[in-house]
Amino acid sequence: MLDATLKKQLQAYLEKVVQPIELVASLDDSPKAREMDELLREIAELSNKITVRQSDDANERKPSFAINRVGTDIGVRFAGIPLGHEFSSLVLALLQVGGHPIKLDAAVIDQIKNLEGDYVFETFISLSCHNCPEVVQALNSMAVINPRIKVVAIDGGVFKSEVDARQIMAVPMMFLNGQHFGQGRTSVEEILAKIDTKAGARKAEELNKKDPFDVLIVGGGPAGAAAAIYAARKGIRTGVLSDRFGGQVLDTLAIENFVSMKETDGPKFAVALEEHVKHYEVDIMNTQRASKLVGGKLIEVHTESGAVLQSKSVIIATGARWREINVPGEKEYRNHGVAYCPHCDGPLFKGKRVAVIGGGNSGVEAAIDLAGIVKEVTLIEFGAELRADAVLQRKLYSLKNVTVIKSAQTTEVHGDGKIVNGLSYKDRNSGEVKRIDLEGVFVQIGLVPNAEWLKGTMELSAHGEIEVDVRGMTSIPGVFAAGDVTTVPFKQIVIAVGEGAKASLAAFDYLMRQPVEEETQEAKAA
Known part of the structure; x- marks a missing residue:
């Protein structure tokens, strides 16, 4: 799976491993499981401090694997193959479980060590998400520092049925002890601020x-x-x-x-x-x-x-922050079909119909990006003309699965109580209100x-x-x-x-x- 250049680079990193570690794979007979097995064996061949074995634990997600420090209860887990943006998370996890120092302030490390209670974090990610690695790496480092913290990073593309069952339509999405904990880019300090209730006063x-x-x-x-x-x-x-x-x-x-x-x-x-x-x-x-x-x-x-x-x-x-459209349904379905980051959340809408609200550069770029993933894109612009650069507009209009609606005012986001299923807009020329059936709405209308x-x-x-x-x-x-x-x-x-x-x-x-x-x-x- 890894080319010669990447293997050489990874081998150089793995020289920093000082504690023996074990890669424990929970596999089924799927193609992804075979790829995972191949990846783990390639990693183990690069260091004499790394071994690999298979587990028959029926309670673990398949395919998944744990990185454990031998003889301890220190470890982290990946459900899916952490390549793409998550390859850096894999490398860091190998190093940190292997005893390489974690780059956090001493006060933060002490705070993590002194946390009381047991914590089980599940983080749903996509490999194209540029915000996900920070969350995965933050939680992994916390689990290495405090073994009472257990973590698993779950590739939503691999565990699609679980994503659908939990109504996850934005990543990264975190669950703590089975309950929704948060979403979006989150640092160690931000996670600590939420679980250490006395931290604010201190x-x-x-x-x-x-x-x-x-x-x-x-x-x-x-x-x-x-x-x-x-x-x-x-x-x-x-x-x-x-x-x-x-x-x-x-x-x-x-x-x-x-x-x-x-x-x-x-x-x-x-x-x-x-x-x-x-x-x-x-x-x-x-x-x-x-x-x-x-x-x-x-x-x-x-x-x-x-x-x-x-x-x-x-x-x-x-x-500044992303401007909201402030219409009924937007807040109710945020992260359940209403999204603001096409790069992060786009893969979760693969094969579905989505709308992009906003005809400036960010909106048109989002529509172009999403067009390669989703089934249909409808771009809705309030003004009579798009405001994006001409080169972007030419690219947009060349895409067959993109529809552009101008002079349109979004009036409501619809849903079934759980997820988005439509959007209404008013034709500013005729005054007629129309509805589009879809599964996602990406808001790209500037900053506040x-x-x-x-x-x-x-x-x-x-x-x-x-x-x-x-x-x-x-x-x-x-x-x-x-x-x-x-x-x-x-x-x-x-x-x-x-x-x-x-x-x-x-x-x-x-x-x-x-x-x-x-x-x-x-x-x-x-």
Whole structure:
């Protein structure tokens, strides 16, 4: 299954295995099982610390396999063949079960070790999903650290009957002890925040003890990362408060227009951003969401966990999120036929009929992508014409299984109480309401700024964006903003990075021009 080049690379990685591991296969007579058996035997041939055997345990999914540390109860399981985007998850699992150090902060590792109770995680994935590996790798690392955590990554394409039975129409989808736990890209810290119920209070207490920052950046996307780097290079005390480092970039598949790199993908770009920031003395406070801002000599940023941070200046870079259509049925059927990531969830709709709402670049790209997977695609555009680039429109119209409906307003998403089965739209020319029978709806209508928490605090535009001047300053002294959350036009990564750097330089200039605080009498006497 593995070509010579891949085998050579994998063999080099497996030299880092220090503990003997065993690959335990649960197989049936399916073609996938034969492929799995071949893969496991090829892996075992690459290291003298790896052995392989078959199990006759009737309770395990077939085909699946476990990676176990010999003589311990440490292990992880894959139900399916982890190639494609999940090959990196396989390699990491082999290394970590084999004793290679896990790259997590010591405090996070201790938190995982000290979890009380037993946890069984099942994660449904697709091999084309670029968000799934982070979830799989996060849970695998947790299982290696704490053997009371059991995990299995399940390829929805292989276990289709289970996907249908559980009504899974979005990946990654996590279940904990048989109950729905969450979906979408999720980090170790985010998982811990949900299962360690006392973590929020402990984190708030820890944050409350921090000394005031010179600059506090709220948001960890491209704008926030650039701001942090430029601030830290000035030698001032810098902090980053973020609910997830990387922001919306984590949900972006292909990046082909960032100057200096011909192509990359969002998750790789986000990792590079964080590594660059960590190169400097920056206090990164992850899985924390700001809830309130109070201006003053020392500006306060309150968090949802109950903490209050202080800083001499603040840069808001909270970005934006996918805009919803806000019609009946959208929220009810989210992840049950209503989706926002065609790259992640598209394979789950193979052979089915879907609609894409939105005729801009993202909508047309989604329709083109889905056309190669699903039976039929109907693209619905509110305006009289599509807004996507001409080259994309030409490609779209060349596809035989794509129908384009313009001047159409989506009015309702229909379902049977469990999954989507249709969509209604109003013809804006005739006023007639029409219905389309389908199984999936992909919403691609742009972004909404993450600035609701600032309403009534500072000046926002009619679209909810933060009003900024040419230096990135907001209506509050000492508070700056950058990136997609602001009124700066053209929501692009390269622009967000530049605006983050500019806001950081402006904040530093602001700090330099503040009057020097007078020494206290006690300090003078000393």
